[in-house]
Amino acid sequence: MQINGVVIEDTFAEAFGMKATRIVITAVNRHWARQAAETMTGFATSVIGCGVEAGIENEIPETQTPDGRPGIGVLLFGMSGKDLAKQLERRTGQCVLTCPTTAVFAGMQDGEQLPLGKNLRYFGDGYQISKLIAGRRYWRVPVMDGEFLAEETTARCGAVGGGNFLVLARTQEQALAACEDAVIAMRRLPNVVLPFPGGIVRSGSKVGSRYKSLMASTNDAYCPTLRGLVASRLDDATGAALEIVVNGLDEQDVSTAMRAGIRAVCARGAEQGITRVSAGNYGGKLGQFHFRLHEVLGALT
Amino acid sequence: MSVILRQVRSTRQRIDFSGILPGRLAAMNPDDIRRIPLHLGNHPLPLAELFEVEIQDGPSDELLLLPVDGGLDQIGTGLENGRIIVDGDAGHYTGRAMRGGIIEIRGNAGDSTGSGMHGGRLSIDGNVGARTGAPAAGERRGQQGGLIHIRGNAGERAGERMRRGLMVIDGDCGDLLGHCMIAGTLCARGRVGELAGHGMRRGTLLLNRLPPALGSTIVDNGRQQLPFLRLLLNDIQRRTGGPVIAADDRATVQRYVGDLACDGRGEILVLD
Numbered sequence: 001m002q003i004n005g006v007v008i009e010d011t012f013a014e015a016f017g018m019k020a021t022r023i024v025i026t027a028v029n030r031h032w033a034r035q036a037a038e039t040m041t042g043f044a045t046s047v048i049g050c051g052v053e054a055g056i057e058n059e060i061p062e063t064q065t066p067d068g069r070p071g072i073g074v075l076l077f078g079m080s081g082k083d084l085a086k087q088l089e090r091r092t093g094q095c096v097l098t099c100p101t102t103a104v105f106a107g108m109q110d111g112e113q114l115p116l117g118k119n120l121r122y123f124g125d126g127y128q129i130s131k132l133i134a135g136r137r138y139w140r141v142p143v144m145d146g147e148f149l150a151e152e153t154t155a156r157c158g159a160v161g162g163g164n165f166l167v168l169a170r171t172q173e174q175a176l177a178a179c180e181d182a183v184i185a186m187r188r189l190p191n192v193v194l195p196f197p198g199g200i201v202r203s204g205s206k207v208g209s210r211y212k213s214l215m216a217s218t219n220d221a222y223c224p225t226l227r228g229l230v231a232s233r234l235d236d237a238t239g240a241a242l243e244i245v246v247n248g249l250d251e252q253d254v255s256t257a258m259r260a261g262i263r264a265v266c267a268r269g270a271e272q273g274i275t276r277v278s279a280g281n282y283g284g285k286l287g288q289f290h291f292r293l294h295e296v297l298g299a300l301t
Numbered sequence: 302m303s304v305i306l307r308q309v310r311s312t313r314q315r316i317d318f319s320g321i322l323p324g325r326l327a328a329m330n331p332d333d334i335r336r337i338p339l340h341l342g343n344h345p346l347p348l349a350e351l352f353e354v355e356i357q358d359g360p361s362d363e364l365l366l367l368p369v370d371g372g373l374d375q376i377g378t379g380l381e382n383g384r385i386i387v388d389g390d391a392g393h394y395t396g397r398a399m400r401g402g403i404i405e406i407r408g409n410a411g412d413s414t415g416s417g418m419h420g421g422r423l424s425i426d427g428n429v430g431a432r433t434g435a436p437a438a439g440e441r442r443g444q445q446g447g448l449i450h451i452r453g454n455a456g457e458r459a460g461e462r463m464r465r466g467l468m469v470i471d472g473d474c475g476d477l478l479g480h481c482m483i484a485g486t487l488c489a490r491g492r493v494g495e496l497a498g499h500g501m502r503r504g505t506l507l508l509n510r511l512p513p514a515l516g517s518t519i520v521d522n523g524r525q526q527l528p529f530l531r532l533l534l535n536d537i538q539r540r541t542g543g544p545v546i547a548a549d550d551r552a553t554v555q556r557y558v559g560d561l562a563c564d565g566r567g568e569i570l571v572l573d
Contacts, residue, residue: 026528067531103528129503129566131486131529132465134536140529149528 001294003263005270006277008293013164013258014281015289018053018077019084020159020249021114022107024060025096030070034059036099037072040091044076045196048216052087053077053161053247055193066105067149073107075193077161077247084156085114093120097141097148106136106154117141117150160289161247163254166204166222166278167265172240174273176200179242181268182261189260191253192246201243207282219280238275251289258296302327303359304334306352307367314341315392316351319375323364323383323402331356360384362402371411377404380421393430396423397437399447409453413437418466420447422540431456431475434468442483444468450541457494460487463504469541479506482567488537501560501567507533510573511555519559519569526553530570 001008025040027033037056044054053076060071076091078084096104097120104116121128121139129140137152167182169175183199186192194200209217220226221233222241234241244261248254268274279293304326317340326334335349348354362383366376371390380399386407387395393411396404401421409427415434433455434444443462450469451459457475460468463485470487476494479487482501489497493512498519557569 067528068535069528069531127566129568130484131505131533133529133532134539138529138532140527146526147528 001297003266003297004268006266006274008262008266008297009276009278010292010294011279012281012284012293013162013279013291014284014287015160015162015164015254015291016079016287017289018047018079018159018161018247019081019156020075020077020161020247021084021088021154021156022057023074023076023088023092023116023154024065024071024105024107025074026060026065026067026069026071026103026105027099028069028101030059030072032099032101033070033072036096036102037074039099040095041074041076041193041195044087044091045201047077047079047083047161051078051083052091053193053195054087054091055195055199055247057193058190066151067103069103071105075107075191075247075249077159077193077195081112081114081156088114088116088154089119092116092150093123097123097143097150100145103149105151108155108157111155111157113153114156116152116154118152120150123148157249159247159249160251160254162287163246163248163258163289163291164243164280165258165262165265165293166241166243166276166280167274168222168234168238168241168276168278170237170239170273170275174268175240175242178265178268178272178274179244181264182244185260185264186244186246186257189253189257191250192248192257194244194246196245199244201245204241204243204280207286233278235275241278243280254289255291255296258291258293262293262297302356302361303363303365305355305357305365305367306348307355308352308369308373310351311369312341312351312372314344316341316373317375318373318392319378319397321348321364322377322380323362323385324381326364327361327383371409374411377402377423380404390427391425394437395425396421396449399423401447412456414451415444415447415449415468417442418444418447418449420466422448422450424448424450424452426452428453428472429455429459431458432461433459433470434463434466435459435461444485448540454491455489459489460485463487467537467540469537471541478512479504479567481563482506486533498557498559498567498569500563502564503566504568505533506567506569507537508569508571511571512569515557515569516560516562518561518565519557520561522556522558522568524553525556527556527570530554 041054057073065071117139124141141148204219205216220230337348368389374392378397384403390408391410412430442464446466454472455474460479473491478497482504484503488507555571
């Protein structure tokens with residue numbers, strides 16, 4: 001398959017079942033809401049090293065937030081409900097509670113509940129106040145700028161993590177520019193986050209390593225500087241590859257986001273140096289979800 | 302089929318109306334309803350001696366009650382579901398310990414309205430007597446859930462020993478509002494008598510204006526900006542309709558805390 005001169009490889013992205021939750025962070029203005037959200041999701045690129053994968057889902061206008069202040073929606077993904085709960089509480093406590101003027105609310109209501117303010121309330125040292133409003137419990141924790149308001153729990157749901165595609169281009173600049181376009185297109189969509197820096201990964205990995213202590217190592221087949229040394233997947237015209245990883249609340253969300261991203265990449269076309277779009281997988285034996293690029297793009301062709 | 306009970310004469314003694322619930326009536330035929338025993342004091346008599354029974358099209362869990370005066374006590378006691386409409390005045394202990402459903406009183410109600418209420422919605426178009434939502438004698442807790450909405454005025458000790466839920470008084474209220482309140486939210490839109498919040502341990506009194514006198518163990522906490530207030534005001538507006546206490550939720554509100562003679566974690570918020 002080719003789109004605008006870009007080869008779409010007949011392969012698939014392999015993704016995994018995860019647990020996810022959504023929270024809404026509000027603050028006195030959008031700057032401080034985003035500050036808290038970025039801090040919370042800053043070191044949350046991969047469950048392997050960070051315990052959780054997280055990102056900003058969207059900006060929420062004042063009219064749609066519980067307390068009528070500007071808000072940011074954040075999605076967090078963990079490999080288990082327990083891992084997710086631990087990271088949610090730790091990150092809310094260290095990154096949102098500490099951030100001036102913020103409040104935090106559940107972004108999901110139905111399903112198994114994860115503690116949000118339930119345990120953080122003890123920071124109030126006995127001066128915390130509970131309020132039951134419209135059937136939901138909130139905690140008001142006294143802090144130095146007033147009160148930190150946190151909803152007691154937020155729900156979690158099943159999710160899909162690790163949807164991906166690789167963008168191969170003649171130069172690093174061309175690959176990056178195309179990926180930036182893809183990120184912009186994908187971040188417009190609901191229910192997905194791109195957990196890596198700026199939404200883009202340059203250090204794609206393979207399973208295993210020659211070093212016993214590492215469970216993953218560099219994806220040598222796509223490293224241009226290893227061409228000639230390993231069984232490279234890069235042709236002579238390709239100078240760089242970048243990956244976009246997407247996590248979503250369900251299979252359809254991930255598929256839709258991948259389609260939007262690949263479409264944006266292909267819009268640049270071969271004329272702007274994009275040579276190929278591929279995807280990362282582990283032979284199909286590890287992940288429950290397979291996103292075949294040709295099927296994902298089915299609507300386009 | 303909903304049931305209409307039209308009172309045909311007044312009585313010198315008060316009538317215990319507990320047990321006359323829409324769910325129970327829905328399962329009975331009109332003759333059985335007419336034979337339900339009522340009590341005037343300790344004197345039993347069939348319902349038909351005091352009420353005309355009509356069945357009309359409508360929701361099966363609805364009871365329309367047309368009293369001649371406010372002599373019917375304990376209307377809707379223990380209500381769990383369904384709807385009772387009182388087209389007139391209700392007596393004492395209306396909605397006593399109700400757990401769900403709706404009671405609408407289109408007139409006034411007596412003392413201890415909503416006493417020990419656990420859930421549901423109780424609205425009164427007129428005024429209520431003293432001790433609205435308060436516990437019955439020997440009980441430790443008053444209102445423990447649900448909504449009591451009084452569109453008129455309330456007597457003294459409204460919200461006494463309230464534990465949970467929401468009470469909204471659109472009009473004025475007497476002394477000792479929220480007396481010994483344990484928790485919950487009590488919103489008074491009109492004038493408030495003396496010693497509001499006296500003995501309160503936790504909970505929120507939301508007032509439109511500063512009471513004339515607060516107890517010496519209710520202390521000034523200064524003006525505060527409270528993010529939860531927007532949520533609370535929205536919820537009150539959604540559940541009671543009409544204008545909420547006029548307040549810019551981004552502005553600061555005057556806050557008092559207490560009662561320091563008790564747990565001291567209650568608050569009085571004045572939104573003037």
